[in-house]
Amino acid sequence: MLAALAAFFAALLVTAPASQAAGPAASPASQTSPAPGPGDQENFRFSINGVLRNAGQPVPDVTIRATGEGFSGETVTSASGAWTIRVPVQGTYQVELDESTLPEGVVLAPGAQNPRTVTFANTSNAGAVFPLGEGIVVRGANLGEQLAERLIAGLSFGLLLALASVGLSLIFGTTGLTNFAHGEMVTLGAVLMFFLAGMGLPVWLAAALAIIGGGLSGYLQDAGLWRPLRQRGSGLIAMMIVSIGLALAVRYVIQLFFGGAIQQLPGAQSPQISLGAVSISQNTLQSLVISAVVIGLLGFLLLRTRLGKATRAVADNPALASASGIDVDNVIRIVWTVGGLLAALGGILWAYYRPGVSFNMGQQILLLIFAGVTLGGLGTVFGALVGSVIVGIFVEVSTIWLEADLKFVGALLIMIVVLLFRPQGILGRRERVG
Incomplete structure (x- = not known):
């Protein structure tokens, strides 16, 4: 029975569209690092990701950067507001949102940390949240x-x-x-x-x-x-x-x-x-x-x-x-x-x-x-x-x-x-x- 269940789900996953099964949540990152060679970033096993929204709506084309562990890389948010930066090793990274790339009228919520410190905890991915102005609960509001x-x-x-x-x-x-x-x-x-x-x-x-x-x-x-x-x-x-x-x-x-x-x-x-x-x-x-x-x-x-x-x-x-x-x-x-x-x-x-x-x-x-x-x-x-x-x-x-x-x-x-x-x-x- 368990073998049949595993075969069913494996077949479903294998036959799924490739863009859905393997593609990253955000647009491909433009990453540079002094240690790895060109093109190596695609093979990195670890990633930092998140979704950027303002008042419930996605915010595309915003630049996000990550530095740490001898690595430096950046990406831009996709049409859905999602972004992913692949990194070579687990560790601690500084993740920064480039506020100059935010659309007009969109700002970070008061008190939001930027850059944020992200540390992997025995997982292959870590998240970073950047709350944006409208629709976000912030200290000091009613x-x-x-x-x-x-x-x-x-x-x-x-x-x-x-x-x-x-x-x-x-x-x-x-x-x-x-x-x-x-x-x-x-x-x-x-x-x-x-x-x-x-x-x-x-x-x-x-x-x-x-x-x-x-x-x-x-x-x-x-x-x-x-x-x-x-x-x-x-x-x-x-x-x-x-x-x-x-x-x-x-x-x-x-x-x-x-x-x-x-x-x-x-x-x-x-x-x-x-x-x-x-x-x-x-x-x-x-x-x-x-x-x-x-x-x-x-x-x-x-x-x-x-x-x-x-x-x-x-x-x-x-x-x-x-x-x-x-x-x-x-x-x-x-x-x-x-x-x-x-x-x-x-x-x-x-x-x-x-x-x-x-x-x-x-x-x-x-x-x-x-x-x-x-x-x-x-x-x-x-x-x-x-x-x-x-x-x-x-x-x-x-x-x-x-x-x-x-x-x-x-x-x-x-x-x-x-x-x-x-x-x-x-x-x-x-x-x-x-």
Whole structure:
């Protein structure tokens, strides 16, 4: 089963248009370096990238420079505002935006760092963000407006985080497995949509097929790997280690075909929508609505349908559920499929929220997924929802006072503080701990 899944995705990636599969997110960089010879830059394995936007609109033809580790290079932003500079080695670089190349009327946001220091952290790519004037929350603006904007953005981020967290919580509740490969299921949804959209499919159809592909991956994972391990009596620690290995394998297979650059989904650059004094991007608002509808539907299914009741029974006591006539293996298979569907949808929305698709985007969000699940209560679906929303809101609201690079650290800190006083999580039961 797993071999069939791998063959299917490999065929999809190989047959995708070359410009979509391998091309960088930005126009080719004009780079010079005293050490490498001419043309060597194309073979560099590491890259620094980002997307330049003003009021939700891309800003093309702006010069970005990077220097450090004996290297100097520059590029210009593409029509989508994306840019990439390939560098020879991991290390620390100074990345500078040439303000003289900004369009008339466009300026850096007050307090924005330029140049920025970028350091690689055991990854093949690093990001640099240059916030531009209008539409960017900056220190010194009206605190009430800032707070309202960040609350809406945080609710949107928290709900899309909940899509992945709820799937992870369902899997943990029914099997006891802490699945470290769940982040790659998130990545898979965004990557599949990127390639399907690159084949010329309408956006809605590409998204629907990518979500179905995510559900298929969950089904085949359980059928080909997790169910055989359960039948052999493998311990949860051993299965968790298998999930770590699976995560690494899938991540770098995706990188092999997708590449290390950040790519954009169709419509990634959306206009700003004004809601009174509050400004929010159209993609963020759509993400909020879609996530809320899907989570509401999932809640209805869990509470009001026979399948939902069977799922909760298996999560509470698998042996008793089996004795009551419930097909435990079938319920677990459905849970894996639903978890894959939700993770793929979360990956697509995450790619629009960032914006951008990368081979390790699931790895970047995995700690926040675990934070939401742990904060809400391990194994409790509604706890994962509550915990994810709290994490999402805290992440976005904290940017009013913290640098954007530190916002994820604050989310993990609040999780630690809460668990010191309530180790079972917000909605978790005390007997689940230990």
